[in-house]
Amino acid sequence: MPLREAFGTTRSPGVPLILSEVVAELADAASPQQIAGFGFALGQRLAARVPLDQVTDLNDLEAHANRLWADLDLGQCRLYADDTALIVEHDPGLLRPDVLAPAARPFLLELVRGMFDACFRALGSAAGIQTSATWHERTIELRHGH
Numbered sequence: 001m002p003l004r005e006a007f008g009t010t011r012s013p014g015v016p017l018i019l020s021e022v023v024a025e026l027a028d029a030a031s032p033q034q035i036a037g038f039g040f041a042l043g044q045r046l047a048a049r050v051p052l053d054q055v056t057d058l059n060d061l062e063a064h065a066n067r068l069w070a071d072l073d074l075g076q077c078r079l080y081a082d083d084t085a086l087i088v089e090h091d092p093g094l095l096r097p098d099v100l101a102p103a104a105r106p107f108l109l110e111l112v113r114g115m116f117d118a119c120f121r122a123l124g125s126a127a128g129i130q131t132s133a134t135w136h137e138r139t140i141e142l143r144h145g146h
Contacts, residue, residue: 043118048118051064055119058081073093074108077091085145088116116144131143
């Protein structure tokens with residue numbers, strides 16, 4: 001049986017693997033804070049790929065963001081609001097430690113935070129509102145609000 005048939009729909013780790021290698025390379029010359037800042041800035045650039053002119057509510061933003069994450073093989077998100085903030089729960093998918101190195105987790109957190117922060121700001125969020133992000137086991141939780 002040819003290998004292509006044997007592996008069928010198995011996907012390569014693609015972008016998550018590249019992110020791990022970029023972080024490893026950056027770690028030789030940059031501080032963890034600089035690497036996190038780079039992840040945030042890259043996330044803000046990715047936000048330009050989200051068609052915000054087609055967003056009328058959180059469901060639309062979630063759908064468009066999930067298309068981006070699917071294209072990058074970086075999982076999926078769920079958006080909702082509570083009394084004090086917009087909440088994003090981002091599940092990066094099954095990223096094994098040999099694909100997304102533990103050292104790359106802060107970079108990925110900031111990449112996701114940067115992307116959503118830029119989207120929220122472009123959609124009219126006030127300058128004083130902050131976007132925070134934390135890992136909860138295998139999920140990134142973002143809060144945009146107070």
